[in-house]
Amino acid sequence: MAVSDILATIDSEIAKLRQVRALLSGGAAPTPKKAAGRPKKVVVATKKAAKVAPAATKPAKKKRNLSPEGRKRIAEAVKKRWAAQGAAGHPQSSRHPMLAYELT
Numbered sequence: 001m002a003v004s005d006i007l008a009t010i011d012s013e014i015a016k017l018r019q020v021r022a023l024l025s026g027g028a029a030p031t032p033k034k035a036a037g038r039p040k041k042v043v044v045a046t047k048k049a050a051k052v053a054p055a056a057t058k059p060a061k062k063k064r065n066l067s068p069e070g071r072k073r074i075a076e077a078v079k080k081r082w083a084a085q086g087a088a089g090h091p092q093s094s095r096h097p098m099l100a101y102e103l104t
Helices: 004-022 047-051 069-090
Strands: none
Touching: none
């Protein structure tokens, strides 16, 4: 028996086993399931991106900090606003409807 005959016999056996497996599993061979959720981001490196030096990128934006004087001005403005709202009072119609009922 030659090697090619042995390989042909093995291939036919594999084909028969695949058919039997498909029948037992209920039809077609199982396909891999897709993962749930958002697909992963695919990063593609292009030739143009490879040529750009890292120093050519924009520098990171500087974090903006608020000075103590600026914080103080904002705090005073908020307190002034709250005082104006408190002085104006709250009209009865602006209350929540569930709180507006009267007990009898």
